[in-house]
Every structure is written in C-alpha cells, then in structure tokens.
Amino acid sequence: MTDRTALAIDTLTLGYGNTTILDTLSLTIPRGKITVLAGPNGCGKSTLLRAIRRLHKPSAGRILLETTDISKLGERMLARQIGLLAQSPSAPEDMTVEELVRLGRYPHQSMLQPWSPDDTRALETAMAGTSVAHLRERHLGSLSGGQLQRVWIAMVLAQETEVVCLDEPVNHLDMSHQLDCLDLVRQLNSQFGRTIVLVLHDLNLAARYADQLVFLRDGAVAASGRPEELMTEGLIARVFDVDAMIITDPAYGRPLCIPLRTR
Amino acid sequence: MSGLTSTLSGARAPLALAILACIGVVLALSGVAFGSSWIPLEQVASVIMGAGEKTQKLIVLQLRLPRVVIAALAGGGMAVAGFLLQKITRNALASPGVLGVIDGAALGVVIFLAALSNESNALVTSIAYQPLAAMVGAVLGIALVFMLSGQQSASAVRLLLFGIAIAAVFKALVMVMMLIGPIYRTSQAARWIAGAVNEINWSEIHITLLMLLPLLVLAVLAARKMPPAELDEVSARSIGLNLPVFRVLIFALAAGLTAVSVAFVGGVGFIGLMAPHLARLVAGRNIYAGLVGSFLLGAIMLIGADLIVRVLFSPVEVPAGTVTAVIGAPYFLFLLMSRQRHDG
Numbered sequence: 376m377t378d379r380t381a382l383a384i385d386t387l388t389l390g391y392g393n394t395t396i397l398d399t400l401s402l403t404i405p406r407g408k409i410t411v412l413a414g415p416n417g418c419g420k421s422t423l424l425r426a427i428r429r430l431h432k433p434s435a436g437r438i439l440l441e442t443t444d445i446s447k448l449g450e451r452m453l454a455r456q457i458g459l460l461a462q463s464p465s466a467p468e469d470m471t472v473e474e475l476v477r478l479g480r481y482p483h484q485s486m487l488q489p490w491s492p493d494d495t496r497a498l499e500t501a502m503a504g505t506s507v508a509h510l511r512e513r514h515l516g517s518l519s520g521g522q523l524q525r526v527w528i529a530m531v532l533a534q535e536t537e538v539v540c541l542d543e544p545v546n547h548l549d550m551s552h553q554l555d556c557l558d559l560v561r562q563l564n565s566q567f568g569r570t571i572v573l574v575l576h577d578l579n580l581a582a583r584y585a586d587q588l589v590f591l592r593d594g595a596v597a598a599s600g601r602p603e604e605l606m607t608e609g610l611i612a613r614v615f616d617v618d619a620m621i622i623t624d625p626a627y628g629r630p631l632c633i634p635l636r637t638r
Numbered sequence: 639m640s641g642l643t644s645t646l647s648g649a650r651a652p653l654a655l656a657i658l659a660c661i662g663v664v665l666a667l668s669g670v671a672f673g674s675s676w677i678p679l680e681q682v683a684s685v686i687m688g689a690g691e692k693t694q695k696l697i698v699l700q701l702r703l704p705r706v707v708i709a710a711l712a713g714g715g716m717a718v719a720g721f722l723l724q725k726i727t728r729n730a731l732a733s734p735g736v737l738g739v740i741d742g743a744a745l746g747v748v749i750f751l752a753a754l755s756n757e758s759n760a761l762v763t764s765i766a767y768q769p770l771a772a773m774v775g776a777v778l779g780i781a782l783v784f785m786l787s788g789q790q791s792a793s794a795v796r797l798l799l800f801g802i803a804i805a806a807v808f809k810a811l812v813m814v815m816m817l818i819g820p821i822y823r824t825s826q827a828a829r830w831i832a833g834a835v836n837e838i839n840w841s842e843i844h845i846t847l848l849m850l851l852p853l854l855v856l857a858v859l860a861a862r863k864m865p866p867a868e869l870d871e872v873s874a875r876s877i878g879l880n881l882p883v884f885r886v887l888i889f890a891l892a893a894g895l896t897a898v899s900v901a902f903v904g905g906v907g908f909i910g911l912m913a914p915h916l917a918r919l920v921a922g923r924n925i926y927a928g929l930v931g932s933f934l935l936g937a938i939m940l941i942g943a944d945l946i947v948r949v950l951f952s953p954v955e956v957p958a959g960t961v962t963a964v965i966g967a968p969y970f971l972f973l974l975m976s977r978q979r980h981d982g
Contacts, residue, residue, distance in 0.1 A: 453878070460873075467868050478866055530877075
C-alpha cells in the first residue's frame with residue numbers, strides 16, 4: 376500500500392447463491408488515474424465496480440480505501456468517499472436539473488447539518504464544470520440523452536468523492552455524445568483530480584481513455600497495465616476469444632483493435 | 639408552460655396550502671352547522687369559544703364537532719400514508735388499500751364481532767373494543783405481507799403484489815364471515831367496512847390523536863430522505879441512502895398511519911389514493927408541501943363526504959365512505975387510463 380494507491384482490492388470473492396462471480400480477485404486502483412475495467416460479458420466487471428461501492432457484499436476478502444476497510448464505513452461516510460454513476464440511472468421526469476445535482480450533496484448533510492455555503496459552492500462548481508448550469512430550471516424529461524448523462528455526471532461531481540465509479544456511461548449514446556461524455560470524465564480526472572474507475576465495453580474507447588487498463592475474465596484479473604503494453608493480439612485472443620489485429624492509431628498513438636473473427 | 643409553472647412554483651405551494659387550509663376550516667364549520675337543525679356559523683363559533691346555550695353546546699360539542707374532527711384526522715392520516723407510499727414506490731397508483739392494511743383491519747373487526755357475540759346476537763363485550771380489533775388486524779395484515787415477501791420485501795413491486803394478494807384473501811374471508819354470520823354482526827361489519835364517522839366520542843378522538851401525532855412527526859422527519867428515495871436503488875445508495883431499509887421503514891410507517899386512521903371510522907376507500915395525487919397537482923413537487931397538502935386534502939375529502947351524506951340522506955345515517963368510493967373509483971380508472979396513454 377503506497378500513497379499512490381486509492382483503492383486496494385484484496386483477494387475478493389463474491390457470488391450469488393452457489394455461483395461465484397469474482398474469485399479471489401486482487402487489484403490496486405492508482406490514485407488520480409483513470410482505470411478502465413474491460414472484458415467479455417459475464418466476466419464480473421460490473422459486479423466488481425458495484426463491490427467497490429459496497430452494493431454487493433463480498434463473501435471473502437476486503438477492499439481498502441487508503442487504509443480503511445470499506446465494510447467498516449457508515450453509509451454517509453462511504454458516500455462522501457466513493458461515488459457511483461449507475462448503468463441506467465433513473466429519476467422522476469418532472470425533477471429539475473438543479474434538484475438532481477443538489478442530491479449529490481445529500482451525504483454531506485444531516486438533520487444538524489443543513490444546506491451550507493460549501494454545498495452551494497460544490498453545486499455551482501459541478502454544474503459549471505459539466506456545462507449544465509444553463510439547464511438548471513429544465514425538467515429532466517425535457518433533456519436529450521447526452522444532456523441527461525451530463526446532468527448525472529454533475530450529480531456525481533457535486534458529491535465531491537475521491538473516487539468516482541462509472542458503469543458503462545456511454546452505453547446508450549451516439550458517437551459524438553460518447554466522446555463528449557468520456558472527455559468530460561477525463562476532465563473530472565485532470566481538472567478535479569478524481570480517481571476514476573470506469574467500466575467500458577468498447578475496447579478502442581477503453582484504450583484511448585485508460586491510464587490503467589484491466590482485463591477481467593471468469594471473475595479474475597486476466598491482465599492489467601498501460602493500454603500500450605496490454606493490447607496485444609495474444610491477450611485479446613485469450614480474453615475475448617477473438618482473433619484481432621492491433622495497430623497504433625495514427626491520430627493519438629493509442630493501440631487500436633481491429634477484430635477479425637471469433638475463435 | 640413548464641417555464642411558467644416553475645417560476646410560479648416558489649410562490650405557489652404556500653398559497654395553495656393556505657387556500658386548502660381555508661377550505662378545510664369553512665367545510666369543518668359547515669359540518670358542525672349542518673344537521674337535523676341548522677346552527678348559524680357565528681353561533682357555532684361562539685359555542686366553540688366556550689359560550690352558547692346548553693342544548694346548542696350538547697349538539698355542537700358532543701354530536702357534531704367530534705365527527706368533523708375524526709373525519710379530519712382519519713382523512714388526513716390516510717392521505718399522508720398514501721403520499722408516503724406513492725413517493726417510495728414511485729407509483730401514483732399505490733395507496734394504503736393495496737398493502738393489506740385496510741382489509742386486515744376489516745378482518746379483525748369481523749372476527750371480533752363473530753367471536754364475541756352470543757346466541758342472541760348480542761356482543762358479550764363492549765363495542766368500544768372494536769377499534770382495537772381493527773388495529774390488531776391491520777398490524778397483522780401488514781406483518782403477514784412482510785413475512786411472506788421475506789427477502790423480496792425490499793422491492794417495491796414485489797411488496798405491492800404481495801399486499802394486493804393478501805388483501806384479496808382477507809376480502810374473501812371477510813365476505814365468508816359476513817355471509818354466514820347473523821344479521822346484527824353483518825350490518826355492524828358492513829358499516830365499519832364502508833367507513834362512517836358518526837357515533838364518535840371525544841375519548842376516541844384523544845386516542846386517535848395520541849397515536850397519530852407521533853406518526854405524523856416521524857413522517858415529517860422522514861421527508862428529508864425522500865428526494866434521494868425518488869432515484870433508482872443504485873443511485874440512491876451511491877449518495878448514501880440505504881433505500882431497501884428506508885423503504886421498509888416507510889411501508890411500516892404508512893401501515894401504522896393507516897391502522898390508526900381506520901381504527902374508529904372504518905375502511906374509507908380511495909382517499910389515500912386521490913388526496914396525495916391532487917396534492918401534487920396543486921402544491922407541486924416539494925416534499926413538505928406535498929405532506930401538508932395531502933393531509934389537508936384528505937381531511938377536506940372526508941369532512942366533505944360526511945357533509946354530503948348528511949345533506950343527501952338525512953335523517954338516515956349513510957356511511958361517508960360510500961361517497962369517497964363513488965367519487966374515488968372512477969378517479970382511479972381515469973388515472974389508470976391516462977397512464978396507459980402516457981406509457982403507450
């Protein structure tokens with residue numbers, strides 16, 4: 376455990392009933408970096424993300440935040456340290472943008488701690504940082520998919536957590552909104568210094584945005600490292616059962632995967 | 639349009655609530671003034687202030703005021719229960735009637751009347767224990783729903799489905815017991831099931847108030863956690879609200895409110911469905927405005943329903959619950975149909 380580590384996942388085992396989803400998995404999430412979890416369907420990447428936010432209780436092992444076992448933290452305390460944007464979040468259509476972003480401040484408040492200037496500052500910073508301030512009076516039902524995703528990210532940003540987890544945030548977005556959304560996530564990392572843990576399906580987007588790329592397969596880490604080191608034809612074949620060609624993309628110099636055929 | 643309503647909403651809620659409160663007071667005073675003999679409003683006011691002659695005092699304070707007060711408390715309590723349920727299930731069709739609470743109470747009443755009657759159809763104990771039977775039935779009803787849904791009770795839909803199923807079973811049992819029972823029992827039970835606010839005395843009001851007030855305070859305290867509870871479960875938990883646990887607490891609170899509200903007046907239908915829905919329309923999205931608005935509208939509805947049956951059917955005592963059912967059932971259908979259009 377070094378001070379470069381935000382989260383240390385230590386021999387984590389997790390399952391439902393008799394099915395094991397994660398099997399003695401160990402992984403460190405570096406502080407202030409973007410870690411992308413990728414892998415085939417059912418590899419356990421979403422489950423791992425939810426376990427990090429303590430939405431699933433592991434049957435063995437633990438997750439350390441700095442030096443604290445997250446299972447020891449109270450609900451509000453944990454919500455001030457780790458945020459999670461769900462895969463398909465939902466809120467009432469007649470809720471306004473500002474009402475939703477305000478909810479990000481919920482863990483910072485209590486009966487004895489009402490809305491404070493700190494909360495206002497965090498709210499305004501989050502709305503400005505995600506460029507949704509001009510939408511504040513709008514109802515969520517009147518927004519486009521891309522706008523709505525920005526508003527949800529604004530809520531997670533207002534939460535001011537050290538770690539931000541996002542579960543397939545670009546799933547239902549078109550190409551321009553995918554880039555828009557992931558650029559915003561990168562901005563959370565670079566401008567606001569958040570540690571990001573991201574589940575992405577698209578391997579090329581993963582390679583483009585990840586500082587650390589983690590391949591999961593069958594509930595365990597198959598490999599992890601910088602995308603340039605990790606994206607090899609052999610590893611893609613082993614993890615995804617796909618024959619692929621890996622080239623370096625001419626624009627950004629990141630590895631680009633061209634899938635050829637399933638094995 | 640939406641811009642206009644949102645700019646107005648800041649000023650709208652307090653104004654709407656003030657108007658509702660005024661309507662409530664006027665209705666309550668009319669409820670006291672109306673009856674077999676008309677008592678002018680200024681005399682009603684002076685009797686309530688402590689003046690007035692003896693017969694008027696008797697009529698106002700012992701006969702008419704109690705039924706208005708209990709109508710306000712019971713209608714308001716049921717409406718708040720409905721408001722909590724609609725918020726926590728994120729479903730405008732949820733109401734106390736679907737949680738097995740009201741039918742559990744009805745079963746309690748019918749069993750009480752059946753078990754404690756002798757051969758000549760007379761009760762061997764005081765009828766004053768009937769509300770206790772209703773409350774026990776209500777609590778057992780909701781307990782059974784939670785027990786059977788077990789692990790699934792954290793899911794709103796599962797819990798509602800179990801509630802509807804249990805309510806149906808209780809309804810059938812009530813029907814069987816009424817069909818095989820003697821006449822006295824049947825008419826007394828039918829009266830409770832329809833819901834009536836007459837023949838209420840002050841000690842019953844004191845009991846209701848004593849139990850209702852702490853529950854209402856809890857509802858106001860819980861309101862702070864309501865906005866995160868409007869999100870999906872993962873989002874609510876990720877901002878620090880343990881939604882499954884909170885949901886069970888709110889269901890229990892709504893069940894308690896309903897049980898206390900129906901204990902003396904009986905199973906008045908549809909107020910718990912209509913009042914919160916209308917409250918959202920007039921008072922907007924704010925949780926506190928919704929709570930207060932629901933209480934006021936529920937009170938207005940039951941006082942109004944009682945006034946209607948007294949004006950239309952006097953001198954026969956018709957249960958006020960018949961009016962809420964006659965208005966509420968079409969309203970429910972209207973809600974269902976307009977949602978269908980919306981969803982489709």
